[in-house]
Structures are given as structure tokens and as C-alpha cells.
Amino acid sequence: MDLELTREQKQYRAEFRHFVREELLPYANDYDKQGFIPRSLIDKLAEKGYLGAVIPTAYGGLGMDQVSYGLLNEEIGRACSSSRSLITVHTSLTSETLLRWGTTAQKEQWLPLLAKGSTLAAFGLSEPGAGSDAAGIATAYLEQDGHYLLNGVKKWITFSQVAGLFVIVATGAAGITAFLVERDTPGLTVQPLDGILGTRASMLGEIHLKDCRVPAGNILGRIGWGLQQIVNTALDNGRYSVACGSLGIGRACLEDSIEYAKSRSQFGKPLKDHQLIKQKITNMVADVKAASLLCRNAGYLRDKKNPDYVIQTTLAKYFASRMANAAAAEAVQLHGALGCHDSLSIQRYFRDARVMEIIEGSTEIQQIIIADHSIAGLGAVL
Amino acid sequence: METAIQTEQTATIREFLQQRIGAEIAFTDEEDIFKLGLVNSLFALELVLFLENTYQVTVENEDLKLEHFSTVNNLSDFISRKKGL
Numbered sequence: 126m127d128l129e130l131t132r133e134q135k136q137y138r139a140e141f142r143h144f145v146r147e148e149l150l151p152y153a154n155d156y157d158k159q160g161f162i163p164r165s166l167i168d169k170l171a172e173k174g175y176l177g178a179v180i181p182t183a184y185g186g187l188g189m190d191q192v193s194y195g196l197l198n199e200e201i202g203r204a205c206s207s208s209r210s211l212i213t214v215h216t217s218l219t220s221e222t223l224l225r226w227g228t229t230a231q232k233e234q235w236l237p238l239l240a241k242g243s244t245l246a247a248f249g250l251s252e253p254g255a256g257s258d259a260a261g262i263a264t265a266y267l268e269q270d271g272h273y274l275l276n277g278v279k280k281w282i283t284f285s286q287v288a289g290l291f292v293i294v295a296t297g298a299a300g301i302t303a304f305l306v307e308r309d310t311p312g313l314t315v316q317p318l319d320g321i322l323g324t325r326a327s328m329l330g331e332i333h334l335k336d337c338r339v340p341a342g343n344i345l346g347r348i349g350w351g352l353q354q355i356v357n358t359a360l361d362n363g364r365y366s367v368a369c370g371s372l373g374i375g376r377a378c379l380e381d382s383i384e385y386a387k388s389r390s391q392f393g394k395p396l397k398d399h400q401l402i403k404q405k406i407t408n409m410v411a412d413v414k415a416a417s418l419l420c421r422n423a424g425y426l427r428d429k430k431n432p433d434y435v436i437q438t439t440l441a442k443y444f445a446s447r448m449a450n451a452a453a454a455e456a457v458q459l460h461g462a463l464g465c466h467d468s469l470s471i472q473r474y475f476r477d478a479r480v481m482e483i484i485e486g487s488t489e490i491q492q493i494i495i496a497d498h499s500i501a502g503l504g505a506v507l
Numbered sequence: 508m509e510t511a512i513q514t515e516q517t518a519t520i521r522e523f524l525q526q527r528i529g530a531e532i533a534f535t536d537e538e539d540i541f542k543l544g545l546v547n548s549l550f551a552l553e554l555v556l557f558l559e560n561t562y563q564v565t566v567e568n569e570d571l572k573l574e575h576f577s578t579v580n581n582l583s584d585f586i587s588r589k590k591g592l
């Protein structure tokens with residue numbers, strides 16, 4: 126395993142950091158407060174090619190390797206988890222899954238638009254009655270003259286307010302199946318969902334499907350294989366993005382905490398010179414570094430298409446999302462009252478970190494998966 | 508009659524399955540691993556990646572049929588067909 130970044134990967138990282146410093150960091154708190162990211166930012170992400178980062182150049186993407194893509198998610202996530210969420214749902218959950226399992230016609234129709242960002246994509250799995258237990262979805266499809274009628278409600282769907290293409294997972298006679306559904310399909314409406322704790326600018330919505338008629342050609346993957354094939358692939362892609370995004374949150378907490386510990390004095394000396402503050406910083410550093418190695422390892426295996434990447438990505442997501450919560454809690458503590466106030470980003474990191482333990486399979490679901498995998502054999506885990 | 512390549516294929520597939528299911532779990536080459544309830548939610552994805560990575564084949568939508576993946580022998584036959592053996 127070679128975890129050192131190549132020259133190209135280092136160049137990418139420098140470019141991402143520059144973009145984040147100029148275009149994202151100064152505005153992320155405002156986006157969080159206003160509850161949306163502006164179209165101008167989406168256009169800038171698209172112009173840089175970040176919305177099609179891992180899509181092959183033949184479809185208009187950047188053809189980026191997975192380690193670099195992890196760095197992109199980390200750097201964007203370091204500044205703004207809502208913007209990272211766009212990359213997660215648009216690029217990881219939808220575009221990469223379409224690239225893997227879409228038909229030639231589906232790929233030719235959608236990937237150039239998704240890579241350019243002229244169409245945004247969202248992933249509709251969760252429902253009011255079904256979250257962790259995805260097999261319990263109630264949204265239903267019914268075959269009718271070679272078409273499929275979709276009925277149901279999808280809840281908590283990230284960037285559904287602006288997406289033009291949805292993957293909708295539905296249940297029916299042949300078993301759970303994924304469909305590509307265009308926004309202007311008659312019977313499809315999106316109700317914005319306000320009031321979320323973290324990733325507040327991720328433009329969540331509820332998708333209502335009422336007799337939405339989609340052609341058989343819009344089935345994504347094999348009919349009846351929606352869970353094993355499409356949802357599993359999508360969530361695995363999404364977990365890598367969220368793992369790296371969580372690492373970004375942890376780094377933000379650590380970097381901001383070090384800066385504050387240098388500038389704030391109490392009891393006649395800077396916070397950094399108090400031993401208990403050193404302890405906090407050391408714990409944060411060790412955790413961030415460990416998460417970074419797990420994410421890099423997952424990216425390395427993903428690039429090699431080594432099947433162990435699936436469990437290693439799960440492990441990275443599990444650890445990094447918990448690490449982000451621990452680091453954010455310490456960062457709030459270290460900043461005192463300021464850590465609790467919206468004049469700083471710390472409170473946002475704290476709220477955003479909570480979401481990371483719930484999306485793409487909650488911490489408890491990862492615990493079940495990792496434990497079962499480890500009990501069967503530690504070969505692919507350690 | 509099984510060729511040497513197929514015998515090796517069967518052994519490699521079994522090794523992967525045992526690692527994912529548990530070294531101490533006994534099952535024959537004809538037993539349906541899905542029916543035995545031996546696999547977790549990530550298994551299908553890992554199995555496809557394993558087949559693609561080990562045998563340099565691409566698993567397509569049309570290939571996704573339980574009977575291709577259900578037993579060690581079926582998996583080996585599936586790979587032989589994909590490779591035109």
C-alpha cells in the first residue's frame with residue numbers, strides 16, 4: 126500500500142484548496158444561515174469540473190482518480206458540508222452509479238449533462254416510513270404497457286429542490302428496482318424541507334410521485350436488483366464521499382482550534398500553553414490523522430478496484446464521521462462561548478458533523494456491517 | 508470433466524467465499540449460499556468486484572441472475588462462460 130500522494134494528486138489538492146479559500150470558506154456560514162447555496166456557486170463547481178470529477182473524459186468529466194476525488198471531498202467538506210453534499214449525491218450516489226450500471230443509452234444521454242452540471246442529480250431512497258431498513262420502502266411501481274407508474278413519497282432528499290434527475294427506488298412485482306425519473310415528469314412534485322440541524326444549505330426536499338409514468342428504458346440496473354445492485358453501489362460511493370467530507374470537518378475543527386488556542390489568553394497565558402488544551406489538540410490530531418489514513422487507504426483500494434475497498438470504505442466512513450463529532454465537540458469546548466455562536470463556523474461544524482453519523486448508513490448500521498464482516502474473517506478488514 | 512483451470516477457479520472462489528462467510532462455516536460446492544443465509548448486505552457488491560478483479564471480466568446487468576452466483580459451481584461456470592472457456 127502506497128499512501129504517498131503523486132505529484133498530480135498534490136497539484137489537485139493545491140487547486141482544491143485555492144478554490145475553497147476563494148470561493149467557499151468566506152461564504153459558507155451565510156449559505157448555512159440562508160438555507161441554500163446559490164446557483165453561482167454551483168456554476169463555479171461545474172466550471173472547475175468538480176461535479177463530474179470522476180466521470181471519464183469521454184463523457185465530459187475530469188476522469189479523476191479516487192484518491193484525488195477523496196481529496197476534493199475533504200477540501201470542500203473542510204469548508205462547507207452542504208456543498209460537499211451536492212458532490213456526494215450528484216457525483217458519488219448518482220453519476221458514478223449510472224457510470225457503473227447504466228445502459229449505453231442512459232450513459233450517453235445523462236453523463237455529459239451531469240459531468241457539466243447542466244443537470245443536477247439526486248438520490249431518492251428514504252421515505253417517511255423507511256430509513257435504515259431500505260427494504261421497507263413503500264413507493265411502488267406498477268407495469269403498464271411497457272411503462273412503469275410510480276407512486277409514493279421520498280423524504281430527506283438532498284438537493285432535490287434543484288435536481289433535474291432523480292434516482293427513485295421503488296418496490297413492485299419484480300422486486301425493488303431503481304428508476305431514472307426526470308423532474309418534469311407529470312405527477313412529480315418537490316416540497317422543500319426546512320429546519321434540518323446540519324448541512325442546512327443542502328436544499329432538502331420531499332419528492333411526491335403521483336402516477337408518474339416512466340418508460341422501461343429508465344430502469345437503472347436490473348429489474349428486481351435495486352437494493353443489491355444500485356443502492357449498494359450508490360451507498361458505497363456515497364460513503365467514500367462522506368468519509369472524506371467528515372475528515373474535512375475534523376480538520377477544520379483542529380485547524381481552527383489551534384489558531385484560537387494561540388490567540389486567546391486566560392490566566393495570563395495563551396490557551397495553547399495550558400496542559401489540558403494540549404491534550405485536546407493531541408487527541409484531535411491523532412484522530413484526524415487516523416481518519417486521513419483510512420480515507421486514503423479506501424481511495425487507494427478503490428483505484429485498484431480491490432474488492433476489499435467496500436469494507437474499507439465502510440470503516441473509513443464509520444471512523445471519520447465519529448471522529449468529526451468528537452473533534453467538533455472538543456472545538457466547541459475549546460472556543461467557549463464563541464464556539465456556541467454563529468459568528469464563527471465551529472457551531473456549524475458541530476451541527477454538520479451530527480448528520481455524518483446518520484447519512485449513507487448510520488453509525489449503528491456500520492457497526493452491524495463491520496462487526497459481521499470481522500466475525501466472518503478479519504482478512505479483508507485489517 | 509473439469510479442467511485444471513476450472514479446478515483452480517473453484518478453489519479461488521471458495522477461498523473468497525470462506526473469507527466473507529467465515530472459515531469455519533461448511534458448505535458444499537452445490538449449496539446455495541444465499542438460501543443458507545450466509546451473506547450480508549455488502550456481499551453482492553463485493554462478489555461482483557471480486558469476480559471482475561480476479562478474472563478480468565465485466566459483470567453486466569444481464570448477468571445479474573441469482574443462479575449465476577448462488578453456488579461455488581455456478582460461479583465457476585459463470586466465469587468460464589464469460590471467459591469463453
Ligand SMILES: Cc1cc2nc3c(=O)[nH]c(=O)nc-3n(C[C@H](O)[C@H](O)[C@H](O)COP(=O)(O)OP(=O)(O)OC[C@H]3O[C@@H](n4cnc5c(N)ncnc54)[C@H](O)[C@@H]3O)c2cc1C
Binds near residue numbers: 258283480490
Ligand atoms: C441531512 C440529511 C440528508 C439526507 N439525504 C438523503 C438523500 O439524499 N437521499 C435519501 O434517500 N435519504 C437521505 N437522508 C435520509 C437518511 O439516509 C436516513 O436518515 C438514514 O438512512 C437513517 O434513516 P432514519 O432517519 O429513518 O432513521 P431510522 O432508520 O429510523 O433509525 C433511527 C435510529 O435507530 C438506529 N437503528 C436503525 N436500525 C437499527 C438496527 N438494526 N440496530 C441498531 N440501531 C438501529 C439508527 O442507527 C438510528 O440511530 C438524509 C438524511 C439527512 C439527515
